[in-house]
Amino acid sequence: QSGKGRASSAETGNRKGYAGYEWDHVITMSHVRHRVYWAEIGRWTRRDPLGYVDTPSLYAFCRHSPISRTDESGLYSDKIGEFYACREKCGLFRCIRAVLIGMDAKDAALKKYPGESQGDSRADAWRHCVWNCNMTIKLGFNCAKIVGDNHERGRMGPADQMDLHNNAIGRAIGMRGQNCSDGCTEANDNGQLITTPPTKAAPNGPGIDYDYNYKGYGCLWG
Numbered sequence: 349q350s351g352k353g354r355a356s357s358a359e360t361g362n363r364k365g366y367a368g369y370e371w372d373h374v375i376t377m378s379h380v381r382h383r384v385y386w387a388e389i390g391r392w393t394r395r396d397p398l399g400y401v402d403t404p405s406l407y408a409f410c411r412h413s414p415i416s417r418t419d420e421s422g423l424y425s426d427k428i429g430e431f432y433a434c435r436e437k438c439g440l441f442r443c444i445r446a447v448l449i450g451m452d453a454k455d456a457a458l459k460k461y462p463g464e465s466q467g468d469s470r471a472d473a474w475r476h477c478v479w480n481c482n483m484t485i486k487l488g489f490n491c492a493k494i495v496g497d498n499h500e501r502g503r504m505g506p507a508d509q510m511d512l513h514n515n516a517i518g519r520a521i522g523m524r525g526q527n528c529s530d531g532c533t534e535a536n537d538n539g540q541l542i543t544t545p546p547t548k549a550a551p552n553g554p555g556i557d558y559d560y561n562y563k564g565y566g567c568l569w570g
Contacts, residue, residue, distance in 0.1 A: 376388070380419070382397055385422070391407045396423065397423060421444075434491075434494060434498060442491055443495070446483055446491070450479045453478040456478060456529065460529075467507075468510070473536060473543045474532050477541055480515040480519045481518040481528035497515075518532060
């Protein structure tokens with residue numbers, strides 16, 4: 349049965365299982381910090397305390413993709429590599445804050461650019477910029493860069509290079525302390541944000557130094 353192995357069964361006396369889930373052989377479910385996971389049906393037993401952060405379903409486990417995603421808190425699932433990289437460097441709750449900041453950026457982009465696609469568009473470029481700008485201000489530059497870079501890691505096609513570029517500009521705006529909405533709107537209007545993927549991916553992305561500098565846009569760090 350999914351999520352229930354002998355290593356965490358009553359026979360072995362070990363209640364800790366995958367991702368730190370604590371197996372309860374009395375109710376035959378797993379305690380996961382903020383919720384209880386019912387492995388036999390692959391769902392949480394109660395609503396997500398954060399609301400509609402992860403999926404449209406408040407009871408869905410790992411967006412119905414437990415092989416590629418993990419949820420160690422019962423609050424939010426993420427791609428396994430992305431989640432661990434963020435948690436190791438930024439801490440669990442800062443990672444959750446990064447997700448909430450991203451949700452706010454998406455909502456704001458829908459209002460600012462009504463009717464535009466959320467992919468390869470001015471709305472998408474502005475969203476990435478505002479997300480990374482606000483993360484820089486609220487979580488710090490290093491954490492913002494870790495989250496932004498790891499969100500695109502593993503694909504690295506032209507569209508992902510475009511997102512990395514727009515992320516970097518957003519962090520630059522955040523480092524200057526400029527209003528994120530105004531700064532990213534200005535960058536969108538003057539063509540500094542990329543709204544069309546390059547014809548092919550560049551090794552370091554279009555105009556990006558992955559260490560700390562956006563070339564031609566000023567020093568980001570130190």
